[in-house]
Structure formats: structure tokens, C-alpha cells
Amino acid sequence: MKVKVVRRILEANEKIAEENRRLFKEKGIFTINLMSGPGAGKTSLLVRTIEALKDKVSIGVVEGDITGTDDAERINALDVPVVQINTEGACHLDANMIREALDEIPLNDIRLLFIENVGNLVCPAEFNVGEDMKAMVLSISEGDDKPLKYPLMFQESGALIINKTDLLPHTDVDMEKIRRNALSLNSGLKIFKISCRTGAGLPDWTNYLTTLLAT
Amino acid sequence: MKVKVVRRILEANEKIAEENRRLFKEKGIFTINLMSGPGAGKTSLLVRTIEALKDKVSIGVVEGDITGTDDAERINALDVPVVQINTEGACHLDANMIREALDEIPLNDIRLLFIENVGNLVCPAEFNVGEDMKAMVLSISEGDDKPLKYPLMFQESGALIINKTDLLPHTDVDMEKIRRNALSLNSGLKIFKISCRTGAGLPDWTNYLTTLLAT
Numbered sequence: 001m002k003v004k005v006v007r008r009i010l011e012a013n014e015k016i017a018e019e020n021r022r023l024f025k026e027k028g029i030f031t032i033n034l035m036s037g038p039g040a041g042k043t044s045l046l047v048r049t050i051e052a053l054k055d056k057v058s059i060g061v062v063e064g065d066i067t068g069t070d071d072a073e074r075i076n077a078l079d080v081p082v083v084q085i086n087t088e089g090a091c092h093l094d095a096n097m098i099r100e101a102l103d104e105i106p107l108n109d110i111r112l113l114f115i116e117n118v119g120n121l122v123c124p125a126e127f128n129v130g131e132d133m134k135a136m137v138l139s140i141s142e143g144d145d146k147p148l149k150y151p152l153m154f155q156e157s158g159a160l161i162i163n164k165t166d167l168l169p170h171t172d173v174d175m176e177k178i179r180r181n182a183l184s185l186n187s188g189l190k191i192f193k194i195s196c197r198t199g200a201g202l203p204d205w206t207n208y209l210t211t212l213l214a215t
Numbered sequence: 216m217k218v219k220v221v222r223r224i225l226e227a228n229e230k231i232a233e234e235n236r237r238l239f240k241e242k243g244i245f246t247i248n249l250m251s252g253p254g255a256g257k258t259s260l261l262v263r264t265i266e267a268l269k270d271k272v273s274i275g276v277v278e279g280d281i282t283g284t285d286d287a288e289r290i291n292a293l294d295v296p297v298v299q300i301n302t303e304g305a306c307h308l309d310a311n312m313i314r315e316a317l318d319e320i321p322l323n324d325i326r327l328l329f330i331e332n333v334g335n336l337v338c339p340a341e342f343n344v345g346e347d348m349k350a351m352v353l354s355i356s357e358g359d360d361k362p363l364k365y366p367l368m369f370q371e372s373g374a375l376i377i378n379k380t381d382l383l384p385h386t387d388v389d390m391e392k393i394r395r396n397a398l399s400l401n402s403g404l405k406i407f408k409i410s411c412r413t414g415a416g417l418p419d420w421t422n423y424l425t426t427l428l429a430t
Contacts, residue, residue: 123335
């Protein structure tokens with residue numbers, strides 16, 4: 001019974017995701033659904049990415065949070081269009097939330113749209129929102145056992161951004177184990193090792209994005 | 216429509232949670248539902264807690280993970296009874312999963328039962344499993360904005376264990392902000408500052424547990 005209900009919700013979601021996808025295509029917008037557990041650094045990554053690219057690419061952001069507008073305010077300070085979704089308890093964004101948020105953002109002026117999902121390493125990976133690509137952030141301090149324990153997000157993502165590498169010397173984390181296990185789940189995964197705090201590794205990520213948009 | 220479905224699931228869960236609660240009471244077991252985001256250190260905290268208390272208190276553990284048995288193996292190495300639940304995709308434990316797991320654990324020999332939930336700062340807080348108390352772990356490296364962004368778990372928990380305090384000098388995190396905002400959501404919350412890596416602060420937590428069990 002429960003499974004049937006879940007399937008119906010997923011099917012309804014997929015239909016709306018398809019409509020969002022058509023709209024993005026029509027407007028020439030490349031959309032990245034950015035996911036992670038809580039506090040891995042999604043917003044910090046967006047801030048760094050916008051700082052690096054905003055003179056070359058027109059960027060927009062949809063912020064998803066259970067409550068509050070902290071993240072949208074951080075993005076707004078960079079002078080790019082942003083809209084905040086408050087899910088009011090829901091643990092992930094779905095396609096309908098995105099559809100409604102799109103009314104609040106100037107789609108004609110955007111080439112690259114980031115959708116920052118709710119901080120949750122599980123549920124967001126189950127819901128397409130019409131994105132061209134899913135990307136995920138994993139913080140070093142979450143430990144090297146995460147790929148095998150939370151496989152779906154690693155399987156669904158096109159890029160894995162490993163953040164907080166500056167903390168590596170202060171932990172027992174095995175970076176190579178993260179890489180190996182993530183690739184065992186998804187051999188096509190692009191992996192970036194960065195520190196939003198120090199800026200290390202960020203050019204690899206922003207160059208990758210620039211190349212993606214050029215193709 | 217969706218809301219109704221969710222409510223029905225929660226009601227059905229609450230009924231089974233109540234049965235679990237009766238069983239725990241009958242057996243004289245104090246049960247703690249231990250929650251956190253991914254990689255905050257729930258299993259490390261259990262390992263440290265068991266090492267400190269197992270000669271004084273008979274402890275049992277129910278491990279919840281989406282997949283795999285890594286955590287149960289870490290607990291098993293300490294020679295306490297443990298059972299692993301694999302939720303196979305589900306983002307939280309529910310009361311029925313616990314009921315089924317209880318058949319696999321020697322309830323007559325246990326005084327303190329830990330239920331380690333799936334690593335998720337959102338969904339587990341919505342589902343009672345029959346516990347006497349919810350406790351949550353927050354890792355310093357998740358940032359000081361978490362209480363206000365993920366309020367429900369802070370509101371539902373009786374204890375907040377702030378872990379990885381050894382990383383504090385290497386971050387920009389404001390510990391006092393975490394404390395202040397967590398207490399603004401739940402003034403009765405007991406807060407412990409620990410490092411499972413160094414052992415700092417752990418006696419405060421284990422003494423607290425000993426006192427809880429004595430009353």
C-alpha cells in the first residue's frame with residue numbers, strides 16, 4: 001500500500017519535472033540540482049562559483065530550505081537573481097516546488113541555474129526537478145564511508161565535489177577510499193577536491209562548468 | 216491528498232511505537248533514539264559510550280542504515296548485542312522496523328538500548344519508535360546555522376551532543392551560536408560538547424546517562 005502511494009507521488013513528480021525540463025530547454029538554461037547532507041557546503045560552493053563566473057555567465061539560484069532565508073540572503077548579496085523555497089518540513093525539493101519558484105526568477109536572463117536542495121543525503125536524490133544534471137557535495141568531515149552507506153545520491157550525480165579538504169590533516173579520513181567507492185557506484189562521476197574556505201581546487205570545478213556550458 | 220496519506224502513515228506508526236514503548240517498560244529497558252545528519256559521529260559516540268559504561272550497564276544496540284553492516288560490525292566488536300536494520304532506501308527508521316528488529320535481540324538482558332537512526336537531520340525526527348528519549352549529534356563541521364535551519368530535531372531531542380570539537384580551531388564555527396539557537400528552540404535541551412576522536416567531554420555525557428538510569 002505504502003509503496004503504491006510513493007510510486008504515484010514519484011510519477012506525478014516526473015510529469016512536472018518533464019515540463020520544467022522543456023521550459024529550461026526553450027529558454028536555453030542549463031540547470032544543476034545541487035545536493036548534499038546538511039552543512040557540507042552547498043551555499044559556500046555557490047558563493048565561490050558565482051564569484052568566479054558571474055562576469056562570464058548569467059547565473060540564477062533557487063534556494064531550498066525547510067525554513068529561513070539565510071542562504072538566499074548570502075546569494076542575494078552577490079547580486080544574482082535568487083528565490084527561496086521554504087519546504088516547511090519537507091525533506092527535499094520536488095518538481096512542483098521548482099515550477100512555482102520559476103515564476104519569481106527572470107528566466108530570460110539566465111544561462112546557468114543552480115537549484116540548491118534541502119540538506120539531506122538521502123531523499124533529494126529520488127526526485128527529479130527537471131535539471132540537466134545532479135551534482136553533490138560531500139564534506140571531508142562526514143567520513144570516508146558515505147558512498148557505500150548512501151549510494152543513491154552518488155549514483156544519480158554527474159559530479160561529486162569533495163569539500164573542506166583543508167580539514168583533511170585533522171581527521172582520519174581516507175580520501176582515496178571516498179574516490180574509489182564513489183567510482184565503484186558510478187564510474188562516470190567527475191570528482192573535484194576543493195576547499196571553499198581556502199579556495200583550493202575551485203578552478204577545476206569552475207573550468208568544468210565553463211566547458212559544460214560551451215558544448 | 217498527500218497530507219492525508221502522510222498523516223495516516225504517522226498514525227499507524229504511532230500505534231506501533233506505543234506497543235514498543237509498553238514492551239520496553241515491561242522489560243525495564245531505557246531506550247534512546249539517536250539521530251543526526253550523515254557522518255556527525257553517532258556510531259563513534261556509541262563506541263565511546265559502550266567502552267565507558269559496559270561494565271556497569273548492560274547495553275544493546277539497534278543499527279539503522281540504508282544499506283550495509285559497517286556500523287553493526289563496529290558495535291559487535293565491543294561484544295554487546297546488536298542488530299542491523301537495512302531500510303533499503305528509506306530515509307528514517309519507523310516503529311515497525313524496530314518491532315521486527317526486537318525479535319533479534321535479547322531484551323531480557325538489556326537495561327539501556329540505543330537505536331541508531333539513519334543519518335538524516337530531517338525525517339527521523341518525525342517518527343517515534345517507542346523510545347524514552349531522542350538524542351541528537353551535531354558535528355562542529357556542519358556549521359553553526361543548523362539549529363534554525365533544521366529545527367524539528369532540536370525541538371524533539373532531550374540531549375544535543377556536539378561532536379568533533381577538536382576541529383573547532385580549524386573552522387569559523389561559533390559554538391555559542393549553536394548553543395543559543397538550539398536553546399531558543401528547546402529550552403530544556405541538555406547540551407554536551409565532546410570529541411569522540413580525543414575523548415574530550417565524554418565523561419559529562421556518560422555521567423548523565425548513568426544518572427538517567429538511576430532515576
